């Protein structure tokens with residue numbers, strides 16, 4: 352039921368933005384979803400359809416933008432895309448790396464009427 356709560360949080364953010372901007376209707380929700388997030392698009396859509404009922408966000412289109420898995424090297428500071436779980440820094444071959452994006456799920460923007 353992981354997606355149920357993340358979808359509730361997402362809808363919460365959307366409704367707050369919509370209310371603040373005096374929206375009659377939310378037409379589109381632009382989301383950022385990391386390639387390595389545990390959140391499944393289809394589940395978010397499924398729960399969204401249920402919990403957005405009778406809110407201004409009912410019927411809004413969900414648009415997912417996928418982000419790559421990006422890591423940063425602790426030795427030389429360079430940022431690189433992780434391909435096939437290879438976390439070795441391509442610049443200095445260091446192995447002390449930290450994931451900086453690719454696991455997020457958040458609202459990027461909304462479109463309202």
Ligand SMILES: [Zn+2]
Pocket residue numbers: 424425426427428429440441442443444445
């Ligand atoms: Zn490096």
